[in-house]
Amino acid sequence: MSGIEVFLIDFLKLTFLSMVPFVLAGQGTMLGGRTGVFNVAQEGIMLTGAAVGFLVGYLSSSVFLGAVSAMLVGGVFGLILAYFTTTLKMDQFVVGLALFFTGLGLSSLLPKLALGVTLTPPLIPTLPDIPIPLLSKIPVLGPILFNQNILVYLSIILSVLLWYVLFRTNLGLRLRSIGENPKAADSLGISVTRYRYLTSIIGGMLIGLAGAYLPMVYTGTFTDLMVKGRGWIAIALTFFGGWSPLPIMFGALFFAGVEVLSYRMQVGGAFIPYQFLIMLPYIATIIVMIFTFGKAKAPSFLGQNYDRERRTL
Amino acid sequence: MTQIKKIFPYFIAVVAAFIAAGIFIAALKFNPFKAYETILTTSFRTPNGFIQTLVKWVPLTLVSLAFTVPLSSGKFNIGAEGQMLVGAIGAAAVGITCANLPAVLLVPMIILAGILAGAFWGLISAWLLYQFNINEILTTVLLNFISFALIDYVATGPWRDPAAGHPTTIAIGENGFLPMLVNQPPLTIGVILAAIAAILVYFYTDKTTSGYELVVTGANPRASKVHGINIRQMFLFSMIIGAGLAGLAGAIEVSGTQHRLIEGLHSNFPTLGLIIGLIARGKNQAVPFVAFFIAVLEVGASAMQRTLLIPVQVVLIMEALILIFILLSDLIRRRQK
Numbered sequence: 001m002s003g004i005e006v007f008l009i010d011f012l013k014l015t016f017l018s019m020v021p022f023v024l025a026g027q028g029t030m031l032g033g034r035t036g037v038f039n040v041a042q043e044g045i046m047l048t049g050a051a052v053g054f055l056v057g058y059l060s061s062s063v064f065l066g067a068v069s070a071m072l073v074g075g076v077f078g079l080i081l082a083y084f085t086t087t088l089k090m091d092q093f094v095v096g097l098a099l100f101f102t103g104l105g106l107s108s109l110l111p112k113l114a115l116g117v118t119l120t121p122p123l124i125p126t127l128p129d130i131p132i133p134l135l136s137k138i139p140v141l142g143p144i145l146f147n148q149n150i151l152v153y154l155s156i157i158l159s160v161l162l163w164y165v166l167f168r169t170n171l172g173l174r175l176r177s178i179g180e181n182p183k184a185a186d187s188l189g190i191s192v193t194r195y196r197y198l199t200s201i202i203g204g205m206l207i208g209l210a211g212a213y214l215p216m217v218y219t220g221t222f223t224d225l226m227v228k229g230r231g232w233i234a235i236a237l238t239f240f241g242g243w244s245p246l247p248i249m250f251g252a253l254f255f256a257g258v259e260v261l262s263y264r265m266q267v268g269g270a271f272i273p274y275q276f277l278i279m280l281p282y283i284a285t286i287i288v289m290i291f292t293f294g295k296a297k298a299p300s301f302l303g304q305n306y307d308r309e310r311r312t313l
Numbered sequence: 314m315t316q317i318k319k320i321f322p323y324f325i326a327v328v329a330a331f332i333a334a335g336i337f338i339a340a341l342k343f344n345p346f347k348a349y350e351t352i353l354t355t356s357f358r359t360p361n362g363f364i365q366t367l368v369k370w371v372p373l374t375l376v377s378l379a380f381t382v383p384l385s386s387g388k389f390n391i392g393a394e395g396q397m398l399v400g401a402i403g404a405a406a407v408g409i410t411c412a413n414l415p416a417v418l419l420v421p422m423i424i425l426a427g428i429l430a431g432a433f434w435g436l437i438s439a440w441l442l443y444q445f446n447i448n449e450i451l452t453t454v455l456l457n458f459i460s461f462a463l464i465d466y467v468a469t470g471p472w473r474d475p476a477a478g479h480p481t482t483i484a485i486g487e488n489g490f491l492p493m494l495v496n497q498p499p500l501t502i503g504v505i506l507a508a509i510a511a512i513l514v515y516f517y518t519d520k521t522t523s524g525y526e527l528v529v530t531g532a533n534p535r536a537s538k539v540h541g542i543n544i545r546q547m548f549l550f551s552m553i554i555g556a557g558l559a560g561l562a563g564a565i566e567v568s569g570t571q572h573r574l575i576e577g578l579h580s581n582f583p584t585l586g587l588i589i590g591l592i593a594r595g596k597n598q599a600v601p602f603v604a605f606f607i608a609v610l611e612v613g614a615s616a617m618q619r620t621l622l623i624p625v626q627v628v629l630i631m632e633a634l635i636l637i638f639i640l641l642s643d644l645i646r647r648r649q650k
Contacts, residue, residue: 102633109626229458236451275466282455293447
């Protein structure tokens with residue numbers, strides 16, 4: 001294989017690897033948004049998910065338990081968001097922001113409480129690659145797609161599954177109708193409240209897992225503010241993907257590609273000052289928004305609470 | 314009487330947050346009463362403590378206003394952090410390149426450069442909102458991350474101070490230092506600048522036609538549009554003013570406190586700014602008072618960590634709890650109506 005081929009295979013493998021947090025957080029955001037609950041606490045939930053996933057993984061020596069705990073904590077955030085917005089009818093942005101800094105504070109506090117102040121942070125084993133028999137032997141595609149950690153596979157399966165549920169099942173039709181017109185959905189006997197809770201909690205779980213992925217795959221440890229804006233980028237990604245599972249997955253690949261490119265060029269010693277390479281993912285996100293934001297088909301009642309006693313919507 | 318009735322739910326919310334956080338502190342096996350004694354009295358026991366509180370109050374007030382002024386028109390500026398940093402970069406750039414100008418010129422130039430640089434950073438988000446209708450929460454946050462890299466670039470670039478171990482620029486000209494109000498412990502006229510800014514904001518939003526239009530836009534954008542207010546212009550305008558205030562905070566930090574540009578200058582001020590703005594329920598005139606209260610907590614928190622070894626993050630949890638309880642008390646009042 002030529003040098004450029006090796007580089008490309010390596011680049012694409014890393015891109016699929018880095019896609020996971022964007023896919024999970026993006027799908028989580030999309031799921032809640034489809035019923036009208038607009039979560040803006042991703043960054044905080046991911047940080048807490050990363051901290052909890054790492055701590056539980058380290059203290060129990062089980063990465064699996066760590067991942068499950070991160071999902072549970074994310075689910076609790078989703079539940080709180082649903083309770084404050086759907087039941088108490090408080091402004092979704094305000095509650096989301098309050099949850100964002102609750103998560104920010106928790107993620108910084110929890111490791112200090114559990115481990116004390118340490119000079120050398122403890123490490124957890126990172127997720128191993130699981131080659132899929134036969135498929136991983138295919139030249140080029142094999143090493144890129146079929147020799148990855150389990151969450152890469154799961155995030156692809158999840159995206160397809162979500163597409164199927166949302167667009168091919170009765171449940172999906174109900175969920176989408178709530179986000180488009182909750183009053184009409186309500187009048188057909190669909191419980192707006194129940195589905196908003198459900199999607200917000202599952203969405204929160206996915207976002208929590210997205211956070212736990214960072215220590216579990218990238219670093220093996222938790223560092224303060226390690227999410228570095230990926231939670232916010234996930235919101236942009238959701239608009240970019242038109243609140244649809246499959247485009248969100250492909251959008252996640254794009255953002256992951258930019259991220260990998262930015263790191264690769266920093267390591268490769270490009271002639272551009274490295275600080276500008278660090279900016280690359282954020283600038284790319286803003287540029288993408290310019291081209292997609294106006295056209296994005298967001299759910300009509302995104303971010304709006306539903307009160308069945310009000311006459312007008 | 315009505316005034317007391319208005320403040321009462323806040324009082325209850327704060328007390329409830331203190332009790333909840335106290336249980337948390339006790340669960341960590343620390344003495345909550347000792348912790349609260351330190352948190353609440355450090356600012357008032359010594360002149361040093363009080364001045365420290367005022368020094369903290371300055372950026373807190375400004376970054377909170379950077380959030381609440383756009384909020385008056387219904388827009389969320391989460392980017393005070395980036396706007397403050399870029400303001401600091403602008404201030405440092407003028408302070409270093411024009412180091413030899415006399416103080417009467419240099420100090421106002423530095424302050425102005427900070428305000429303009431911050432406002433420019435906010436203008437990017439405001440323009441993206443105005444032109445393409447892109448959600449301002451996202452762009453302001455993304456610009457925060459860009460500004461972290463930018464400040465690192467400036468602090469390691471041609472102005473780098475080779476003697477410093479950490480990415481830091483050389484000092485600005487001595488003529489650019491903010492004049493002192495009190496020499497020991499140091500308190501600069503930054504505190505007056507922040508107070509003037511807060512009063513101007515109050516005067517603008519409460520006493521002028523344009524400010525009224527701003528508030529009305531936030532209260533009901535559709536009705537405002539029908540009545541001929543250019544609401545998109547209002548969004549643009551309020552975002553730029555907010556960002557300029559954050560830029561002023563950056564300039565005061567450079568010219569009054571650090572006298573140079575230091576990477577990592579962004580502490581948790583801007584996050585606190587959001588909390589303060591929300592605790593003040595977006596009311597510009599309440600911001601300076603809430604900011605003072607939070608400054609007391611913050612100064613007390615670092616004293617608590619020093620003397621009682623309780624992690625400062627406990628106070629962040631407490632502040633988040635105050636916010637949540639105040640949001641809840643709002644709700645209770647709404648139910649009672």
